[in-house]
Amino acid sequence: MTAVAILDLKQKLSKLSAQERREVTSYLLRLKYESAEGRRETSRRMREMDQGKKTRLVDLKKTLRHA
Numbered sequence: 001m002t003a004v005a006i007l008d009l010k011q012k013l014s015k016l017s018a019q020e021r022r023e024v025t026s027y028l029l030r031l032k033y034e035s036a037e038g039r040r041e042t043s044r045r046m047r048e049m050d051q052g053k054k055t056r057l058v059d060l061k062k063t064l065r066h067a
Helices: 003-014 018-034 036-050 057-065
Strands: none
Touching: 018 036
């Protein structure tokens, strides 16, 4: 995709309502996780969580505030 096409897409997305943006986001996430790479990433994360590597919500919020 060209830079011009990406810019055009970004401009169109910025004009969508909040609900429409949520729908687009859901669609893009579905595409990501339906791919082989997305499935591998999900499996890796699930294995890590099974091994006890988890983040508490309160810790995540602190991290995001400082990002």
